Amino acid sequence: MNFLTFGRRSGLRVSELAFGTGNFGTGWGHGAERDEARAMFDGYLDAGGNFLDTADTYQAGQSEVLLGEFIKGQRDDLVVATKYTMGALPGGGAGVSATGNSRKNMMRSVDASLTRLGTDYIDLLWTHLPDGVTPMEEILRGFDDLVRSGKILYAGLSNFPAWRVARADLLAELRGWAPLAGIQIEYSLAERTPDRELLPMAEALGLGVATWSPLGGGFLTGKYRNQDANADARLTKLGMLVHTETNARQTALLDAVTSVAAQVDAPATHVAIAWLLARARRSTTGIVPILGSRTRAQFDATIGALALKLDDTQLQQLDDASAIPLGVPHDQAASSTASLNGRKTVAPRVVPVV
Numbered sequence: 001m002n003f004l005t006f007g008r009r010s011g012l013r014v015s016e017l018a019f020g021t022g023n024f025g026t027g028w029g030h031g032a033e034r035d036e037a038r039a040m041f042d043g044y045l046d047a048g049g050n051f052l053d054t055a056d057t058y059q060a061g062q063s064e065v066l067l068g069e070f071i072k073g074q075r076d077d078l079v080v081a082t083k084y085t086m087g088a089l090p091g092g093g094a095g096v097s098a099t100g101n102s103r104k105n106m107m108r109s110v111d112a113s114l115t116r117l118g119t120d121y122i123d124l125l126w127t128h129l130p131d132g133v134t135p136m137e138e139i140l141r142g143f144d145d146l147v148r149s150g151k152i153l154y155a156g157l158s159n160f161p162a163w164r165v166a167r168a169d170l171l172a173e174l175r176g177w178a179p180l181a182g183i184q185i186e187y188s189l190a191e192r193t194p195d196r197e198l199l200p201m202a203e204a205l206g207l208g209v210a211t212w213s214p215l216g217g218g219f220l221t222g223k224y225r226n227q228d229a230n231a232d233a234r235l236t237k238l239g240m241l242v243h244t245e246t247n248a249r250q251t252a253l254l255d256a257v258t259s260v261a262a263q264v265d266a267p268a269t270h271v272a273i274a275w276l277l278a279r280a281r282r283s284t285t286g287i288v289p290i291l292g293s294r295t296r297a298q299f300d301a302t303i304g305a306l307a308l309k310l311d312d313t314q315l316q317q318l319d320d321a322s323a324i325p326l327g328v329p330h331d332q333a334a335s336s337t338a339s340l341n342g343r344k345t346v347a348p349r350v351v352p353v354v
C-alpha cells in the first residue's frame with residue numbers, strides 16, 4: 001500500500017486505504033464477532049494499512065473495545081481515528097448531556113474512548129456530525145485544548161457542510177488554535193454530491209479527506225440485484241446507510257460498474273474502489289477511502305482493488321454514469337467563464353507560485 005500525508009497541512013502519514021471498524025462487534029445486531037473482526041484487522045495490516053477508523057457509538061462501544069485489544073503492542077505504528085457526538089450506549093448515549101458537539105460531551109467522550117481503546121492518545125478525533133446547536137468556536141477551542149493536553153494529535157469535522165468547515169478552518173488559523181486536519185464525508189460512485197463544494201474546498205484548503213461508504217453500503221457490489229444475497233446483508237439486517245437501486249440513474253450506474261468489471265475481469269467491488277483510488281491520486285490533498293467489510297471474506301474480495309488500474313475510457317464511463325448536476329452557481333459559472341474566455345474579454349494569465 002502507498003502512503004500519503006493526510007492533507008497538505010499535516011505531516012500525518014496514512015495508507016491510501018483506511019479501514020473502518022463500524023462492523024467490529026454486534027451491539028447493533030448486525031456486525032462481526034471478535035474472531036471475525038480480528039481476522040479483518042490482521043488482513044488489513046498484512047495488506048500494509050495503518051489507518052483505522054472507529055467511533056464511540058459504533059456497535060455501542062464494542063468497536064473501540066475490540067480495536068483497543070487488537071492494537072496492543074503496535075499502537076505507535078498505527079493511526080487511530082475515533083469520533084464523538086452520538087454516545088456509546090444503545091440508543092445514543094446516557095442522556096442529553098452525553099450526546100452532541102458540546103465541550104462537556106467532547107471531553108467526557110474522549111476520556112471514555114481512551115479507556116475503551118486502552119491507549120493514552122487518539123491520533124485523529126472527529127466531530128461525528130453537527131448537532132445543530134453548538135457554536136463552531138466551542139468545538140474548535142475544545143479540539144485545541146485536547147491537542148495541547150496530548151489526548152489527541154489531530155482533529156477534523158465529519159459530515160459538516162463546506163461553509164461551516166471553511167469558516168472553522170479560518171477561525172482556527174486566526175485564533176492560533178490547532179488547525180483542522182481534514183474532513184470525513186460520504187463519497188463514492190453512488191454518492192458524488194461532494195463534487196459540488198466539499199471536495200473543491202478540501203483541495204483548495206489542503207484538508208485531508210476520509211471518504212466513507214466506498215461501496216455505497218454494499219450497493220456497488222451489485223449483490224442487491226441478486227435477491228438470494230440479501231439474507232445476511234446490511235439492507236435487510238441493519239436497514240441503514242445503504243443505497244438501493246430505486247431509479248433509472250442508479251440502474252445505469254450499476255450497469256456501468258458491471259460492464260467495466262466484465263471488461264477488466266474483476267469483481268464490481270474492485271471497480272468501485274479502483275475508481276475512488278484513481279480519483280484520490282488526481283488530488284493534491286490526501287483523499288483516503290475507508291473500507292467497511294463485515295467479514296474477512298469480504299475484505300479479501302475487496303482489497304485486490306489496489307492492483308486494478310482502470311484506463312481512461314473505463315474511468316470516463318464510470319464518471320459519466322455517476323456524475324451529478326453541480327447546480328447553482330457552478331454550472332452557470334462554468335458556461336459564463338467559457339463564453340467570456342471565448343470572447344477573449346479575460347486574458348489568460350499564468351499565476352506564479354510563490
Ligand SMILES: NC(=O)c1ccc[n+]([C@@H]2O[C@H](COP(=O)([O-])OP(=O)(O)OC[C@H]3O[C@@H](n4cnc5c(N)ncnc54)[C@H](OP(=O)(O)O)[C@@H]3O)[C@@H](O)[C@H]2O)c1
Nearest residue numbers: 020021022053212213214215216217218233234292298301
Ligand atoms: N462519519 C460517518 O458518519 C460514517 C458513516 C458511515 C461509515 N463511516 C466509516 O466508514 C466505514 C465504511 O463505511 P461502510 O461500512 O458504509 O462501507 P461500504 O464499503 O460502503 O459498505 C460496507 C458493507 O458492504 C458490504 N460489503 C462489503 N464488501 C463486500 C463484498 N466484498 N461483498 C459483498 N458485500 C460486501 C457489507 O455489508 P453486509 O455484509 O452487511 O451486506 C459491508 O458492511 C465504516 O466502518 C466507518 O468507519 C463513517
